[in-house]
Amino acid sequence: MSVLSEHLIEEIRELPAKYPQPRSAVMPALDLAQEEAGYLTPEAMSEVAAALNLDPGYVEGVATFYTLFHLEPVGKHRFYVCTNLSCTLRGATDIVEHVKSAIGVHEAGELSKDGFFSYEEVECLGACEYAPVMRLDHRYEKDLTANKIDALIAERRSPTKAAVAHAPLPSPLPEGERAKPKPRARKPKSG
């Protein structure tokens, strides 16, 4: 039983042709797998490896190198709070403490009880003029204050507001050349 859907595997198989050399497809492929599965399990990485004709160990080696690939379950909404120097000078330490208490966790990577939130302290996000900043749901939240964080959490807990608050996710593929998932009749499970 595979972890990734059949059409995703097909999509991954089509990726290498988009690059001068097929190996470049490994990161976009892991990105797709992570988007579908939430995080990268060893099984998911093996399936990506098989689809790209790469060694599973190689794919895992790439996935473990980059901080945006998650190898453990993460919250549906992740607070990536910058705590590098420019943000720390403008109060990032207090922001982290507030996020922790507001979502009820004790350490980075821990899931909130409802599984909705988790947070990480990250390095410079390249938006230092808005410090303190964080990345949440593929958008930067700037000039953070405790009130702002409470509002962001409330928006995401309330299902009606949530639909408005969440901008559509950018496609992880270059130039949005993402193939449309092909509808496919499900085979009835045997046995």
Next chain:
Amino acid sequence: MAEQRGTVGGPVLTEWFATKDLHKLDVYESLGGYSALRKVVKEMTAGQVIDEVKASGLRGRGGADFPTATKWSFVPKDHPGPKYIVVNADESEPGSAKDRYLMENSPHMLVEGAAIASFAIGGHAAWVYIRGEYDLPFEMLRDAIAEARAKGYLGDHPFGTDYPLEVRLYRGHGAYICGEETALLESLEGKRAQPRSRPPFPAVKGAWGMPTAVNNVETLSTVPWIMRHGGAEYAKRGTEKSKGTRMVTVSGDVQKPGNYEIEIGVTYRHIIEELAGGPIPGRKIKVFWPGGSSAKVLPASMLDTSTDLDGLKALGTMGGSGGIIVMDDSHCVVKGAARLLRFYAFESCGKCTPCRVGGNWAVRTYDRILAGQGSQLELGILERVSDGLQNGRCLCGLGDAAGWVIESTMRHFRNEYEEHCLHNVCSVEAALVNA
């Protein structure tokens, strides 16, 4: 369009930033956008483009200050296979946000510059390697490229010519080291981003084994202006050897943090006190990083230092990526340095031993000092580790940068280090409590 916190309507890069919807092709074009690319592909030769950029004196804005035209001319002209421009949009130097500012405001400026650069090296494709956290700039570039392609400015026949030009995007996934050009190339090839040993240099063997020039976002964004107005016009600005204007990001303890376009040669006092509004009322500037966290710090007594690139080098520091981090007298230098060392230790790719081991060694030493367990010994360890990290002992500059943070903060603020190590006090924080 993104919210603007910085220069709008500056002399070169931000010239059109006051115009609404500048990210749309028709608006960009109505102001003169894409006229440079049109002229280049229809009327010029690659050599003429390089000569024009050479006349401008433009130097790379990613941190190394290397002359752009010279870099392009290193790419062999007679290479039979593909040649690439790779755009370094992996901006992740602490304190630097100017590439994001440029891409969010005027994505077409980068697309046009990248296409001109491809033409100049005799290549047909530019790959933009953009950091994974930059969602909005990614979307804006993606849309800009699609618009340019639909309009026939990119593709197999740009402006009706037979010189195919493409700009493609590749997303990074979180690794500071990808800002280093050979690590970036490894990452673009789908590998762990570890710097390569040189030679061969990217100009000979770069992306996918082909001749490649790696340029920073700001560098390429400057190129269309140079082609429109001429290299000589650009060279009228700046200092004798550091021509033109550049972006700086001012962050930290100032009243108006932002991305400012400055003429090279103005002083840091002008940038920090006038453009960025100076210190928070009641506080005094203590120290600043003149060009990203990797540039050696300068104390406030040196605020009148010029932004001239060679002048900064002579002082042992650099203009770097233009990220100016300002710290005032309410913050402890030792804690600031400790935070940066944690960053360098975390981001070390692990390939070279001095950087892999030295960074963590420094972090443990700072941890002891800040836990009140410092002594004369710790001061000696920091000095030795700082030396071990520097002096070209590693394949790339990450280790050096970590060493520079220790060395330069210790040189200018020895008193704060001694207070922490020898007396277990932080006079900066004590003053805040007593205030």
